[in-house]
Amino acid sequence: MGNVIRVQHLNYTYPEAKHQALTDVSFDVAKGEWLAIIGHNGSGKSTLAKNLNGLLAPESGTVEVAGMTLSEETVWDIRAKVGIVFQNPDNQFVGATVADDVAFGLENRGVPRDEMVKRVDESLERVGMTAFADREPARLSGGQKQRVAIAGIIAQRPEIIILDESTSMLDPAGRQEVLGVIRELKDELNLTVLSITHDIDEAAVAHRIILLNDGKINEIGTPSDIFAHGTDLLRLGLDVPYSEKLKDALIQRGVAMPKAYLDNERLVDYLWTLHSTM
Numbered sequence: 056m057g058n059v060i061r062v063q064h065l066n067y068t069y070p071e072a073k074h075q076a077l078t079d080v081s082f083d084v085a086k087g088e089w090l091a092i093i094g095h096n097g098s099g100k101s102t103l104a105k106n107l108n109g110l111l112a113p114e115s116g117t118v119e120v121a122g123m124t125l126s127e128e129t130v131w132d133i134r135a136k137v138g139i140v141f142q143n144p145d146n147q148f149v150g151a152t153v154a155d156d157v158a159f160g161l162e163n164r165g166v167p168r169d170e171m172v173k174r175v176d177e178s179l180e181r182v183g184m185t186a187f188a189d190r191e192p193a194r195l196s197g198g199q200k201q202r203v204a205i206a207g208i209i210a211q212r213p214e215i216i217i218l219d220e221s222t223s224m225l226d227p228a229g230r231q232e233v234l235g236v237i238r239e240l241k242d243e244l245n246l247t248v249l250s251i252t253h254d255i256d257e258a259a260v261a262h263r264i265i266l267l268n269d270g271k272i273n274e275i276g277t278p279s280d281i282f283a284h285g286t287d288l289l290r291l292g293l294d295v296p297y298s299e300k301l302k303d304a305l306i307q308r309g310v311a312m313p314k315a316y317l318d319n320e321r322l323v324d325y326l327w328t329l330h331s332t333m
């Protein structure tokens with residue numbers, strides 16, 4: 056499996072800022088991988104996402120996407136490969152109807168009308184929003200709005216989807232709805248997913264997690280590697296999985312617990328075994 060993203064020694068400073076927003080960031084992403092990016096407020100997550108699709112231009116270092124090195128010449132081709140779903144669904148709509156909205160990006164790219172109609176239908180079908188094609192986007196629920204935003208992106212046939220806090224304004228049901236759609240699309244279309252999130256449960260479903268701290272990569276590892284830091288993550292301004300908090304509270308009370316990260320199910324299994332041997 057080849058790499059679809061390669062970032063090497065990326066540095067970025069905003070024009071009017073004193074501090075570097077990203078410092079010497081390097082990592083690879085394999086095609087078809089789900090990578091979560093976590094870190095405290097202001098750690099550089101959104102800046103990194105914008106450097107990946109050329110919304111911001113790296114100050115130094117290189118960004119390669121789908122075999123192209125990001126530059127003025129490649130920025131439009133790269134942008135076509137990387138779709139970003141942003142946090143606030145209301146800021147993402149331009150069309151008067153759901154179908155118009157999904158068509159917008161294709162119109163801009165000069166896709167012929169027949170092809171456009173086909174792709175709009177197909178994309179709405181994939182996110183389960185066909186019945187809403189003629190509705191006004193503003194009247195949809197938060198989860199439905201994000202599904203429409205996702206349809207607008209997949210209509211453009213990207214290889215990579217970045218979720219930039221895309222579920223953070225949704226209720227738990229909306230969050231599950233959107234993540235479910237992404238999971239299905241990822242498998243059907245062999246997409247690579249980067250999810251920038253504060254939601255620890257969303258990070259836990261990734262293959263790997265990048266932990267950013269003050270614009271630098273603190274660690275890259277599997278969810279088990281990262282969550283094994285337990286309550287130390289709180290010091291980096293992050294939340295800790297519920298199972299780790301519970302484990303910590305049990306350790307405080309003198310219960311012998313394994314060091315490795317246990318998700319909810321494995322924690323229950325462990326406690327059950329402990330209970331059965333008492």
Ligand SMILES: Nc1ncnc2c1ncn2[C@@H]1O[C@H](COP(=O)(O)OP(=O)(O)OP(=O)(O)O)[C@@H](O)[C@H]1O
Nearest residue numbers: 069071072076094095096097098099100101102103
């Ligand atoms: N347009 C801007 N101009 C100047 N500085 C900025 C700008 N946008 C972000 N920054 C600064 O760059 C750093 C990284 O910000 P960024 O938005 O990438 O962080 P983040 O991890 O996405 O934060 P959050 O979780 O709050 O969205 C912060 O110090 C922030 O204040």
